[in-house]
Every structure is written in C-alpha cells, then in structure tokens.
Amino acid sequence: MRVRWTRTPSWVKVGAVTTSPPALSLRGVRKVYPAASPVVAVDGIDLTVAAGEIVAVLGPNGAGKTTTLDMVLGLVAPTAGTVEVLGGAPETAARGGRVSAVLQSGGLLRDLTVGETVLAVAALHRAQHRVDVVMERAGIADLARRKVRACSGGEQQRLRFALALLPDPQVLVLDEPTAGMDVGARRSFWETMHEETREGRTVLFATHYLEEAQAFAPRTVLIDHGRILADGPTAELRSLVGDRTVLATVPGADDDLLARLRAVPGVREVHREGDRVTVNGTSSDEVARLVLTELGGHDLEIAAPTLESAFLALTGEGQSR
Amino acid sequence: MNATYLRIDLVRQLRDGMYISFVIALPVVMYLLFGTAFGASADVVGRGDTRLYVMSAMAAYGASVGATSIAASAAMELLQGWGRQLALTPLRPPGFVATKVVVALSVSAVGALAVMAVGAGTGARATSAWVWVATFLVTWLGSSLFALYGLVVAQLFHSESAIGVASASLVVWAFFGNLFVPLSGTVQQIARWTPMYGYAGLARWPQMEGRSVTGTHVDPLWSLVVNWVAWAAVFAVLATWATRRGRARQ
Numbered sequence: 001m002r003v004r005w006t007r008t009p010s011w012v013k014v015g016a017v018t019t020s021p022p023a024l025s026l027r028g029v030r031k032v033y034p035a036a037s038p039v040v041a042v043d044g045i046d047l048t049v050a051a052g053e054i055v056a057v058l059g060p061n062g063a064g065k066t067t068t069l070d071m072v073l074g075l076v077a078p079t080a081g082t083v084e085v086l087g088g089a090p091e092t093a094a095r096g097g098r099v100s101a102v103l104q105s106g107g108l109l110r111d112l113t114v115g116e117t118v119l120a121v122a123a124l125h126r127a128q129h130r131v132d133v134v135m136e137r138a139g140i141a142d143l144a145r146r147k148v149r150a151c152s153g154g155e156q157q158r159l160r161f162a163l164a165l166l167p168d169p170q171v172l173v174l175d176e177p178t179a180g181m182d183v184g185a186r187r188s189f190w191e192t193m194h195e196e197t198r199e200g201r202t203v204l205f206a207t208h209y210l211e212e213a214q215a216f217a218p219r220t221v222l223i224d225h226g227r228i229l230a231d232g233p234t235a236e237l238r239s240l241v242g243d244r245t246v247l248a249t250v251p252g253a254d255d256d257l258l259a260r261l262r263a264v265p266g267v268r269e270v271h272r273e274g275d276r277v278t279v280n281g282t283s284s285d286e287v288a289r290l291v292l293t294e295l296g297g298h299d300l301e302i303a304a305p306t307l308e309s310a311f312l313a314l315t316g317e318g319q320s321r
Numbered sequence: 322m323n324a325t326y327l328r329i330d331l332v333r334q335l336r337d338g339m340y341i342s343f344v345i346a347l348p349v350v351m352y353l354l355f356g357t358a359f360g361a362s363a364d365v366v367g368r369g370d371t372r373l374y375v376m377s378a379m380a381a382y383g384a385s386v387g388a389t390s391i392a393a394s395a396a397m398e399l400l401q402g403w404g405r406q407l408a409l410t411p412l413r414p415p416g417f418v419a420t421k422v423v424v425a426l427s428v429s430a431v432g433a434l435a436v437m438a439v440g441a442g443t444g445a446r447a448t449s450a451w452v453w454v455a456t457f458l459v460t461w462l463g464s465s466l467f468a469l470y471g472l473v474v475a476q477l478f479h480s481e482s483a484i485g486v487a488s489a490s491l492v493v494w495a496f497f498g499n500l501f502v503p504l505s506g507t508v509q510q511i512a513r514w515t516p517m518y519g520y521a522g523l524a525r526w527p528q529m530e531g532r533s534v535t536g537t538h539v540d541p542l543w544s545l546v547v548n549w550v551a552w553a554a555v556f557a558v559l560a561t562w563a564t565r566r567g568r569a570r571q
Contacts, residue, residue, distance in 0.1 A: 073408075073409060074408070075405055075408055075409075094408065094409045095409075095410070095411050095413075096411070097409075097410075097411075099409075100409055101409055103402065103405055103406065107401075107402040107403060107405055107406040108402075108403070108406070109333070109398060109403055111333055111337065112329070112333055116329050116333070119325065119329065120325070120326050120329045120330070121406070121410060123323050123324075123325030123326050123329075124323055124326055124407070124410035124411055124412045125410055125411065126411075128325070163406065
C-alpha cells in the first residue's frame with residue numbers, strides 16, 4: 001500500500017550530514033480512542049523530519065492529520081510507539097516553546113482584544129519583548145484593540161499565527177492554517193509564512209489542499225486512514241499525479257475527433273457531452289494545442305490535479321469521503 | 322501563576338456586561354428595594370437590624386453569582402480550545418486552576434463588598450464590628466460552593482449559554498435559600514434540602530445564629546454546615562462525572 005516514489009530523496013542526504021537530533025521523529029505511532037467500538041485515528045506512522053525541513057501532511061478529513069499533529073505537540077499521548085521532538089518529549093518541547101502551533105479552531109478567548117491575547121500568551125512564555133515583533137510579522141499590528149470576536153476568520157488565524165511565533169519556536173506546526181479563508185486571505189497567509197521559514201525553522205503543516213503542498217512544501221507526506229500512503233518530494237508527487245483535466249467546446253465533435261484525442265500520448269480518458277469535450281491525462285499541453293489549432297475548439301480550460309486524483313493515482317481507489 | 326495573565330483575565334471579567342449586571346447591579350438594586358421596604362423602621366434583629374439582614378442576603382447572592390459565573394466561564398474556555406492553546410505554554414493545569422481561583426475569589430469579593438458598601442452607606446447597622454467582618458468572610462469564602470455548581474452546569478450544557486444558565490438558575494436556589502422572602506411552613510421544610518440554604522444560614526450566622534427573621538424556627542449550626550458540605554460533595558462528584566463524560570465524547 002505504501003508508495004515510495006524516490007529511493008534516496010535529496011533531503012535524506014541533507015539530514016545525514018547534521019549531527020543534531022531530527023526535529024521530529026515518530027516511530028510506530030498508533031492512537032486509538034477508546035469507545036464502544038474503538039476508533040483507530042493513527043495506525044502505525046513512522047516519520048522523521050530533519051531540522052529546517054518544510055513538510056506538508058496531506059490527507060482528507062478524518063485521515064488522522066490532526067491527531068498526528070496533536071501527538072507532536074504533546075496534546076495527545078500515543079497509544080503505542082514513540083514521538084520525539086528535537087530529541088526530547090513533545091510536552092517538554094511545547095512548554096519550553098521550542099515547538100509551537102497554529103491550532104485548527106477554537107483556542108481563542110472571544111472577549112479579549114487581539115493585543116491582550118498576544119500579551120497574555122507572551123507573559124506565560126516570558127516573551128513580552130516579542131509582542132510588537134510578532135504582531136508586525138503576522139500582520140495584526142493594526143488590530144491590537146479589536147475584540148477577537150469581531151475579527152474575520154483570516155484575522156483570527158493571523159492572531160493564532162502571532163501566538164505561535166511568540167516563543168520563537170524551532171519547530172512550527174500548522175493544522176490546516178487556511179481552513180475557512182477566502183482565496184485572497186489564503187495567499188496572503190502563505191506569503192507571511194514564507195518570510196518566517198527563511199530563518200531555518202522546521203515547519204510541519206496539515207492541509208487538504210494539494211495546491212498548498214505544491215506551493216509551499218518541498219516534501220509531502222500523504223496520509224489516509226491513519227497510515228502514510230506516500231512520503232517524498234512534492235515535485236515528484238506532482239509529476240506522479242500529473243493528470244490534468246482539459247475542457248473545451250469543440251463544435252461538431254464526433255467519435256473520430258475523440259479517437260484523435262485518445263491517440264495523444266499520455267491521455268487516459270476522453271468524454272463528450274454535446275460539443276463539450278473533457279480530456280484527462282498528463283499531456284495537457286499537447287491536448288490543448290491540438291484542440292485549439294487543429295480541431296477548432298474554444299472556451300478551453302485546464303484544471304490542476306486535485307487531492308482526489310492524487311489518491312486515485314497512488315492507491316488506485318477513489319476517495320470515499 | 323503569572324501576574325500579567327491574571328491581570329488580563331481579571332480585567333476581562335470585570336468589563337463583562339453580564340458580570341456587572343448580575344454580580345453587582347442586581348444584588349445592589351435588590352438590596353435597595355427590599356432593604357428599604359422591610360427595614361423602614363430599622364427594627365433590631367439579632368446582632369443588627371433588618372437592613373443588615375437583607376444586605377447579607379444580597380451580598381451572599383452576589384458572591385455566589387460571581388463564583389458561579391467565573392467557574393462556568395473557566396470550564397467553557399477549556400471546552401472551546403483555550404486549554405489547547407495554554408498547553409503550548411509553560412502554564413500547567415494547577416497554574417490555570419490557581420489563576421481562576423484568584424479571579425473567582427476576587428469577583429465574589431467584589432460582589433459581596435459592593436452590596437455591603439451600599440448597606441453601610443444606607444444605614445445598615447450591626448451591634449459590633451466583628452459581625453460585619455464575619456459576615457463578609459463567611460459570605461465570601463462560602464460562595465466557593467457555587468464555583469463547583471458553575472463547573473457542573475458548564476460541563477452539562479457545553480455552550481456559551483451555560484454561563485447564563487448557571488447564573489440565572491441561582492435565582493431559584495436563592496429563593497429556596499431564604500435570601501429573598503422569609504420562608505416558613507412546608508416551603509421552608511423543603512427549602513432546607515436545597516443548595517443555598519446552608520450557605521445563606523451560615524452567612525447570616527453572625528447576626529441571626531440560625532433563627533429565622535420571623536421567629537418561626539431555628540436552624541442548628543450543624544444542619545447548616547452539613548447542608549453546605551453535602552452539596553459541595555454532590556457538586557464535586559457531578560463535576561468530575563460530567564468532565565469525564567465530556568472528555569469521552571471528544
């Protein structure tokens with residue numbers, strides 16, 4: 001089931017020359033929530049992340065992403081296996097501020113102002129001197145006097161980001177940091193994140209947007225049903241699931257035309273509904289050129305691969321949820 | 322415990338509109354209404370007068386609403402994920418609890434002191450100064466029973482309305498606790514078993530020593546203490562049970 005699409009990824013060599021312990025090390029980690037019928041949230045995960053790596057944990061809802069991150073933060077104890085952060089216990093690293101997180105939801109007091117929230121958490125970390133810096137970096141310096149309840153989802157997420165930066169952590173964990181943001185807020189959030197990772201922080205973030213993994217993480221871990229399905233450079237994930245969908249209106253499309261499209265190398269599937277033609281495959285450039293120049297098509301669209309197509313390509317099974 | 326965190330948390334409670342209206346304004350207004358109505362003749366009652374009697378009742382009501390609302394809001398904070406945020410800081414659970422105890426005691430002290438200050442300013446009289454001090458101390462510290470009550474309600478309701486439900490439901494217990502209208506007969510016999518009866522009797526002990534203001538009955542000290550301790554035990558068990566239930570559901 002587990003797919004390795006590269007034997008010796010470049011990041012392994014980077015990790016090998018350093019003598020310090022890995023930023024994160026998970027060995028045979030399982031988490032079972034006791035219930036009438038016990039829920040296996042994480043079902044045997046092995047993962048090593050070297051210092052300075054940026055890793056996306058990609059998977060659908062319920063895949064075990066949040067539980068895995070909670071164990072890295074020491075919020076949840078594994079049922080079996082070991083979790084180490086910077087060579088020590090996750091709780092110790094979290095209390096000391098060496099690992100911090102942008103938590104998925106909740107986690108804010110709605111009747112505090114943004115400035116009070118940052119100051120309260122800064123005081124606990126004894127990091128009051130960093131209040132102005134992190135508010136500036138997270139882009140919430142102008143919001144200091146606003147009540148948390150009056151902030152938009154994106155602004156609250158920036159506040160959580162500011163809190164995560166307060167202890168100047170070596171490892172930053174982000175649990176679906178852009179969930180509920182519109183496209184503009186999402187882009188602006190990742191631009192801010194880019195700045196923060198130039199300092200050599202290790203970043204582990206969960207997402208179910210393939211685009212976010214591609215744009216931000218050199219390495220992606222694909223997870224479902226509490227297991228790692230694949231782990232390697234994101235660029236190779238992209239080429240592996242390189243399927244794109246080309247949609248175009250081709251007047252008078254007939255079976256001969258569909259046959260010509262099927263003949264293009266890399267095309268997997270061709271459909272037609274009236275004049276609207278849909279082509280799935282890796283060779284979107286060739287298909288587009290053919291449709292526009294020789295077949296007289298117009299209104300052409302090319303859609304990027306989705307998480308669903310990634311799962312399809314890697315497991316041969318559809319995503320049921 | 323962290324002084325800056327404590328200050329921010331305390332200021333946040335003190336500017337809350339519900340806190341102001343339920344913990345300070347309502348008891349003070351009720352004291353002014355009842356205290357003036359019943360105490361117009363300034364009758365001598367025990368070691369004080371009627372105004373002192375009404376005043377200590379309203380102080381007890383304000384202090385218990387204060388303790389309830391702080392405990393309920395602390396439980397809601399944890400339920401809504403602030404506990405996860407705090408777990409990523411050096412603050413440990415005992416530190417969180419200690420902070421909340423200080424906040425709850427501060428708020429219930431403010432609730433009791435507000436009524437007592439207005440009482441002193443409008444002619445409530447005691448035979449000696451120690452009656453004032455003892456009434457305040459019993460009222461203040463005895464209200465911790467309702468912090469447990471607030472935890473139970475918050476765990477059962479699991480939403481922000483829990484804080485309102487917990488505070489508002491105290492009106493019922495306060496009625497049965499003999500705080501608003503002197504009870505007698507069957508109602509009084511039932512009321513003896515309710516959670517605020519023991520607390521209210523103890524808060525008035527310095528003045529009344531267990532006698533009812535209408536002279537219909539006398540509560541022995543031990544029965545008031547047993548009422549307080551027994552309800553504290555009941556709320557503690559319920560709070561533990563509800564917390565476990567809430568955790569299992571997550």
